[in-house]
Amino acid sequence: MGLIIFLILGILSVFTAIAVVVEKRPVYSALYFIANLVVLSLIYLTLHSEFLAVVQVLIYAGAVMVLFLFVIMMMPPVVENRFGKMSFQKFLIMPLLLIFLFELVYVLSCGLYASAGKSPSSLSFENFGGIVSLGQLLFKRYLVPFEITSLILLVAIIGAVYLRRSEQ
Amino acid sequence: MPKEVFIIWLVAKIILILLVFIGLLLTIAFLIYAERKLIAFMQSRIGPNRVGPIGLLQPFADITKLFLKEDLTPAGADRFLFILAPCISVFTAFMAFAIIPFGRDLIIHNVRIPLQITNLNVGVLYLLAIFAINVYGIVLAGWSSNSKYSFFGGMRSCAQMISYELPLGLSMVGVLLLSHSLSLRSIVAAQSRHWFILMQFPAFIVFLISSIAETNRAPFDFPEAETELVAGYHTEYSSFKFAMFFMAEYASMITFSALAVTLFFGGWLGPSFFPPFIWFLLKVAAMLFFFIWLRATYPRLRYDKLMMFQWKVLLPFSLIWILITGAMII
Numbered sequence: 290m291g292l293i294i295f296l297i298l299g300i301l302s303v304f305t306a307i308a309v310v311v312e313k314r315p316v317y318s319a320l321y322f323i324a325n326l327v328v329l330s331l332i333y334l335t336l337h338s339e340f341l342a343v344v345q346v347l348i349y350a351g352a353v354m355v356l357f358l359f360v361i362m363m364m365p366p367v368v369e370n371r372f373g374k375m376s377f378q379k380f381l382i383m384p385l386l387l388i389f390l391f392e393l394v395y396v397l398s399c400g401l402y403a404s405a406g407k408s409p410s411s412l413s414f415e416n417f418g419g420i421v422s423l424g425q426l427l428f429k430r431y432l433v434p435f436e437i438t439s440l441i442l443l444v445a446i447i448g449a450v451y452l453r454r455s456e457q
Numbered sequence: 458m459p460k461e462v463f464i465i466w467l468v469a470k471i472i473l474i475l476l477v478f479i480g481l482l483l484t485i486a487f488l489i490y491a492e493r494k495l496i497a498f499m500q501s502r503i504g505p506n507r508v509g510p511i512g513l514l515q516p517f518a519d520i521t522k523l524f525l526k527e528d529l530t531p532a533g534a535d536r537f538l539f540i541l542a543p544c545i546s547v548f549t550a551f552m553a554f555a556i557i558p559f560g561r562d563l564i565i566h567n568v569r570i571p572l573q574i575t576n577l578n579v580g581v582l583y584l585l586a587i588f589a590i591n592v593y594g595i596v597l598a599g600w601s602s603n604s605k606y607s608f609f610g611g612m613r614s615c616a617q618m619i620s621y622e623l624p625l626g627l628s629m630v631g632v633l634l635l636s637h638s639l640s641l642r643s644i645v646a647a648q649s650r651h652w653f654i655l656m657q658f659p660a661f662i663v664f665l666i667s668s669i670a671e672t673n674r675a676p677f678d679f680p681e682a683e684t685e686l687v688a689g690y691h692t693e694y695s696s697f698k699f700a701m702f703f704m705a706e707y708a709s710m711i712t713f714s715a716l717a718v719t720l721f722f723g724g725w726l727g728p729s730f731f732p733p734f735i736w737f738l739l740k741v742a743a744m745l746f747f748f749i750w751l752r753a754t755y756p757r758l759r760y761d762k763l764m765m766f767q768w769k770v771l772l773p774f775s776l777i778w779i780l781i782t783g784a785m786i787i
Contacts, residue, residue: 316600351589362596
């Protein structure tokens, strides 16, 4: 049962991810991206991390992509000749893709090697993926990185506001 | 879980879902009637009184009329998104109601059946995610109609709803801090001694203002401001697609009322001379009356003032209120 659900969701996520790139109309491209995010959040749900699933929809689909769509809707419905000016992209993409694939295989094999001896239950702890355990980790073990991240985000927000003002 | 228990549970759940769905549809129908009648009373008019006794069958006449009207699609519209947009609106409006608890657990043949479609441990965040998806329905409707009025309506509502999602989420934080849980069931249970509105009155005011802005109701109905935008994002919609937007608006009004009752007014809890379910209905009806009352009382604000109010008053205020609540608990 779990495998069938994963297969359906996996095929859907790959399909929507390819459609984002292949689609010619920008609004549909953005919508496929949103569909991809929703499918990913469903995969998180099957892995019992409800918090991550909901936050994925809330932050990415609900906040980030709405602003993307907001800008895209100002453009003409079909953008012609997208690859006209930056033709060097075609030559750059192959080596970059190879490096990325190599990284992916390396990380996955490392993860598989590390978890090979352990049973799944020893990897998870009680209430895995729930808000309580996540909060404990964020505010106890990873407190300093968490606070530094929030500081960087604050700097980014103030920077964005400043740049917008100085343009006027 | 033994087999018979599972079957009883499953059948009860399916019946519950059907009852909630039909109940919501009927409530929407009569809410529209009640709104027209109440506003008529407030403006010294009679209101609908032709169809059925005191106009009670008016909603069914309206539905039949909307079904039989011609379904128009404007030239140059994006057909797929034009159909998808009202579907998203209705879908999310109904989905949000799924986690509202509306009564004490029923016990049938020793099987405990909670009167709530599903109890999520991330309940409040789920609601916020659904409200975030709801924005797409209106924005896509505005864009796909290929009309200037629709486009402006869609853009306005996009900005308005995204802005007001922030204070909406922040106003719930105080309640979450007090109840130590995100699940709506536990939030109701935590109010067995006193309602959270006693300690969270400022948060309730913020919640109320943002929920009116989120549902696009008067006095914040800029997306469909008829004096400047014809009918905003649904200008080009007709027939049943228009009815779907209409349904979505009233369904989300009901959901926000139920949410306000659950978070601040103790949900289905109440003195025992009424059953819990009746208490829940009475409280939701009172909230809905308040929504309608507001529409009849206040004129529409100016759009830039609304946005200024959110970013410069409501947001800092709700952040400070979270600090105060945190200090009170510690």
